[in-house]
Amino acid sequence: MNTDDDEQVTPAQIEPKRWQCCHCGGTGVDSYGDTCPHCHGLGFC
Ligand SMILES: [Zn+2]
Numbered sequence: 001m002n003t004d005d006d007e008q009v010t011p012a013q014i015e016p017k018r019w020q021c022c023h024c025g026g027t028g029v030d031s032y033g034d035t036c037p038h039c040h041g042l043g044f045c
């Protein structure tokens, strides 16, 4: 017997995992006002 099972694919909960940069604190700029070399200005790494 072939049962047509409609598998409802529920989208996994995608949580934005943004880790605040430990070097600049999420600003993307280091203490010198330059682009953070750790996250390259992204603010998270
Ligand atoms: Zn970092």
Ligand SMILES: [Zn+2]
Pocket (backbone or CB within 6 Å): 021, 022, 023, 024, 025, 026, 028, 029, 036, 037, 038, 039, 040, 041, 042, 043, 044
């Ligand atoms: Zn950084």
